[in-house]
Amino acid sequence: MNPFEMVVAIVAIASIASVIRAKYGVVRRGRGEELIQRGPDPEAERLRAEVKALKDRVAVLERLATDGSNALEREFEKLRDRD
Template structure:
């Protein structure tokens, strides 16, 4: 393998690694440590999952309690 081919291979490997890191949102700090980027879309999805878990907890509580508390829970949900 001549030096020109070796340089081309090294550049290709570096380019592929850079594309992979950019696609998956992996960044490096000044010390060279890699970290995952949290963007606005991730935060919005986390908030949505949190809200859905809260709703699921309410529905589970409603199904377990007696019928007379069902009307009370529905009124509390309407007030939100």
């Protein structure tokens, strides 16, 4: 094996190793490597629930804005009872 082939082989091995580490979530920090767990993020789930609640409220407000006055009063009462 000539030196050029050896350099290409080393670069290829290093590239493949870094792709495999990235795929499995291994991150280098300091002297060692640690595995990052990929799973549901509680903060993201909380934000999704909050966005869903806000979308529901906006839908109610849009319906209130387009309905007649009697329907408006009924919806306000429903909202007061729910909160």
